[in-house]
Amino acid sequence: MEQYDVVILGAGAAGMMAAIEAGRRGRRVLVIDHAKAVGEKIRISGGGRCNFTNLEIGVERFVSKNPRFALSALKRFTAQDFLARVEAAGIAWAERTLGQLFCEGSAKEIVAMLLADMGRARVALWLGCSLGDVRREGAGFVVETERGPVSAARVIVATGGKSIPKMGATGYGYKVAESFGLPLVETRPALVPLTFAAQELVWMAPLAGVALPVRAQAAQGPGFDEAVLFTHRGLSGPSVLQISSYWREGQGVKLALCPGVDVAGALRAAKQANGRQVLRTALAGLVPERLARVLAEQVGHPETTLATLPGAELERVGRHMQAWSLMPVGSEGYRTAEVTLGGVDTDALDARTMEAKAVPGLYFVGEVVDVTGWLGGYNFQWAWSSGWAAGQAV
DSSP states (O other), X not given: OEEEEEEEEOOSHHHHHHHHHHHHTTOOEEEEESSSSSOHHHHHGGGGTOEEEETTOOGGGEESSSGGGGHHHHHHSOHHHHHHHHHHTTOOEEEOGGGEEEESSOTHHHHHHHHHHHHHTTOEEEESOOXXXXXXXXTEEEEEETTOOEEEEEEEEOOOOSSOGGGTOOSHHHHHHHHTTOOEEEEEEESOOEEOOHHHHHHHGGGTTOEEEEEEEESSSOOEEEEEEEOSSEEESHHHHHHHTTOOTTOXXXXXXXXXXXXXXXXXXXXXXXXXXXXXXXXXXXXXXXXXXXXXXHTTOSSOBGGGSOHHHHHXXXXXXXXEEEOOOEEXXXXXXXXXXXXXXXXXXXXXXXXXXXSTTEEEOGGGBSOEEOTTTHHHHHHHHHHHHHHHHO
């Protein structure tokens, strides 16, 4: 049986980071992944340019039963720390909206950087290798693999969540946690488009492709000032992906279609300028025309002229547009979800080392843990930080 100091299960962002840090500290490290290539989520992220971190990291931008759990790792390995590695590797980057940092070239540059760092740290890598059970044996562990069992003093589980199964995502990490008696927080798709019932899609599906800036909010959680995109199945776009992490079945969502705009005031001005124009024409000056038609019908004035609408009615139309209530029935699920909410309960882990309190030598990092960031590089920073923390401890 091959023996290592550390075996890392999963060659994604968190697993590679943990491997680099452990290898640099002189540990004999093996990384195993059933995929044929490392870092597939990195490669496809950010439209192929990898939104690798965010300059506005804060625990309030993470969803967890205990969001403060992430604070230790995030403070000890920061966005600036990862950015320094990107710059040292000669990777050009750019800051976009809301503190998001992207590669100016390709996400493959981040993967190449991590692979090179693993090589310099003498990390062994087994790809295309299926994983089996993990069990305690003596003071260490045995990991069953397609290539036979492997012995290790310490094991780091970095297998991610269930999101994007076509990329090979599975619930393997959760099964490992359960096999050692560790509690799990219920898992759900997150950063995912929301879907609507057939009766809603009658008017919503014809809007597919329409996008506009909004303020979106679920029944709980913060509001997000980003774009919404109508689809054939419902709503997508950054604002909706963000609120999907807070949305629960049976709850509605609200969209402010013209954030920061006095809609009623704009309609009164349009009425004064040309009272003969119909309401939908005036609304088309505020939102895309196809959406303006739908809104005019919803408020009961598909062909009504502004001249016939009293001020109180214009106020009602304004309120409708700034607190547009919609009722999703579901999400597109793990198929398109960018991340998985829930996972290994943080109460069971040491926030400084990511080690399971009840199972010395067993660590969980990245998406498999109940820590989920907002859209915009937060989940990658959690992967770098949690992987770094475990790599310093093993």
